[in-house]
Amino acid sequence: FTFEDTLTQIGLGYFFLYLLGLRSPRVQWIALALILIGYWGAFALYPLPGADFNWEQAGVTANWPNNLTGFAAHWNKNTNLAWAFDTWFLNLFPREHIFTHNGGGYSTLSFIPTLGTMVLGLIAGGWLRSDLSRTRKWLRLILAGILLLTAGEALGYFGICPVVKRIWTPSWVLFSGGWAMILLAAFYLIMDIVEFKIWAFPLMVIGANSITAYCMDWFFVGFIKKSLHIHLGGDFFTNLGNRLFAENGAAYGPLFEGAAVLLILWLILLWMYRKKIFVKI
Numbered sequence: 001f002t003f004e005d006t007l008t009q010i011g012l013g014y015f016f017l018y019l020l021g022l023r024s025p026r027v028q029w030i031a032l033a034l035i036l037i038g039y040w041g042a043f044a045l046y047p048l049p050g051a052d053f054n055w056e057q058a059g060v061t062a063n064w065p066n067n068l069t070g071f072a073a074h075w076n077k078n079t080n081l082a083w084a085f086d087t088w089f090l091n092l093f094p095r096e097h098i099f100t101h102n103g104g105g106y107s108t109l110s111f112i113p114t115l116g117t118m119v120l121g122l123i124a125g126g127w128l129r130s131d132l133s134r135t136r137k138w139l140r141l142i143l144a145g146i147l148l149l150t151a152g153e154a155l156g157y158f159g160i161c162p163v164v165k166r167i168w169t170p171s172w173v174l175f176s177g178g179w180a181m182i183l184l185a186a187f188y189l190i191m192d193i194v195e196f197k198i199w200a201f202p203l204m205v206i207g208a209n210s211i212t213a214y215c216m217d218w219f220f221v222g223f224i225k226k227s228l229h230i231h232l233g234g235d236f237f238t239n240l241g242n243r244l245f246a247e248n249g250a251a252y253g254p255l256f257e258g259a260a261v262l263l264i265l266w267l268i269l270l271w272m273y274r275k276k277i278f279v280k281i
Contacts, residue, residue, distance in 0.1 A: 001093035004106035012108075013115035021122055028123055035116045036170035039109075040161055043074050043169075046081035058083065059101040072162045075169055082107035082167055110168040117168070120148070120177040124184060134193050141185035149178025205266065205273045212272065212279045216265050224261050 003012065020028050055061050058078040067076050074080060078101045086107050090099040127140050152175025156163035161171040190196050206213050228236070237260070241252035272278070 003108040009111040012111035032119045040170045077105040082109040113168040116173040145181030
């Protein structure tokens, strides 16, 4: 039993997101602030490892070069509040071995700041669905993106809260949310204001069946790769790289193989798109 993967994190937070979706934008902003400040405070108050701390149980060492120092050390890998929670919570479930740490530093409680990211998406979606003019929608997105990006970077730079993706720190919520807003603003400008859409058709095919695409990545990719190796030969893509690139051509083999797999998956999605078969939850 683990609860740190992407879908689980979304699932743990989605009920609360649904409740917030029924509330006003003001309540959503307040909820976002409470989530980020509260989660930051909980980590900041959790004590740093003492002299008798068992570093082996945490899967890291005291002199690990990636350890942060000073106040930022409250967010170090497998010595933080979320890690301590999982050493209790995950051991409540039947398991073959006692849980001591996650090798990547991921944790169950990361769903809380992940909910903050989801709230940002909820707010952005509310702007796009509103009666505001297209120009004002774009201005809100780009301004929010710049402010969020700046705030997240500043929190990390001044050591208030490091920008760490793996445990989804509050500063990462702001930093990544800022980039997401800026990219959304860019796509909104191109697609809805300038109305230059023809280039995006391949993306539309994937987006129309995004759940299917995600599931195919899990269930079909291994089968497709095996089929390609059977019909084309196991060294086909490596040899292709050597033919196209005189230097380090073999390194491009995985790239060509991945492109071939993606093309096959996309053709399946294209067939579904043309047949108007859309899988939704």
